[in-house]
Amino acid sequence: MTDKHGLQQLKNIDRDMILHPQSTPKEVSTNGPSMIFSTGEGIRFTDMEGKTYIDGVSMLWNVNLGHGNKELAQASYDQMSEMAYGSQFYGNSNEPAIRLAEKIVDKAPEDLNSVFYTSGGSESNDSAFKFARFYWQLKGYENKKIIISLKWGYHGVTISTQRATGIKEFRAFSGSSDPYIYNAIPHLTAAEQGDRTHPDYEKSIRGLIEKHGSNNVAAVIIEPIQGAGGVHIAPDGYLEAVKVLCEDNKVLFISDEVICGFGRTGKHFGVDHWGIVPDMITFAKGVTSGYFPLGGVILSDEIKQAIDTYDQDIPHGFTYSGHPTGCAVGLKNLEIIDRDELTAHAAEMGVRLQQGFDNLEKKHSTFTHSRTVGLLGAFELMRDRENGVPFKNHENESIAGDFVSEGSKRGLLIRSFDYEEGMNILAVAPPIIITKEEVDEVLSILDDTLSFIEEKWL
């Protein structure tokens, strides 16, 4: 156990020697890290100060089996002891990668029967963009390069995937190095169905395909339930309309399932809620419950067969594509999800969470727009929800940000989305092993926090 002095030393080293991802450099390089994680068990983790929290968003929506899972640790130990690493380059392979591919394909919609491995979500989406463009090139469509994504979609932080991310700050940070990526306005079901009188028709996926010409468009990428943009669920009819649009225009449909995949939403994949069969599914996070960095692309037979005709090396692949240890952990993770029926469990716990949200809405006047698909959920805070009046920020602080810090004082860590003034979304996505009693505990902390926050902000 590190004593107080040792802990301060660690914080100082972190402050001076680590540049943190997705953090505010001025803040961290002045104050040091906000929390140093130490141990975890089930839905809870403890920091080095000794305070225990419920992990209300499964860290980054990835620790789906919760913390401290010894079976996953053992799978990793066993594989590392046998052969920790071997590459998939030059046509080589390893047993865990093969067995995991079989398992993933078994869960994927029909016609998606092969896997390309990566080390995470950004690499998966970047690979899918390349495969889409390569596929069309092989089919004789040299110009089909454009990728269309949606506002509030989050697809990663490589130059291309960050450009595809429909959140202003992210798109701006990536520069303009991939000129073939466009952002459409999401969820315009009528526009996507062909209603040209829709006021935002030109900014819809359909409008963008028309504007640029289908001969120039390679693919559309969509998260069936947008995560980091604020947990926005595709309305019924939308994905279906986009799918038809893609088919009519020879445009590939990529479903980014980096958050939605492997049980979190109460089905294997997000698209399963609408019966959509995409051309590619990208995955990461939940495939190993975050115990090892692993991701990939599941390819349709059509794409795989087209690529299989290519008789030269494809100059694409990552050192850790098909990492044996990662794949062994992934395989064990998916076996546990099946054995313990955790996908159905996530659906059931999601219903309980939504019922709890509905009760909170009755009790708290600021609580609104709650939504869940399995254990991917969110709610919003508004000053006057009947008249749609949002909360204004206090100096630089939003009510959503304040809610997160007040929640964490009460032992629950969740995540806020306040990209714009007036946007106050809070995401709740606990590990899918959560019990009924633990869902109620989360709801009770939300209830307390709401009472406190309403007193302070109204």
Ligand code: PLP
């Ligand atoms: N796609 C989605 C939907 C995500 O939520 C994320 C990460 O949060 C990514 C892609 C990027 O994944 P990674 O951070 O593993 O590169």
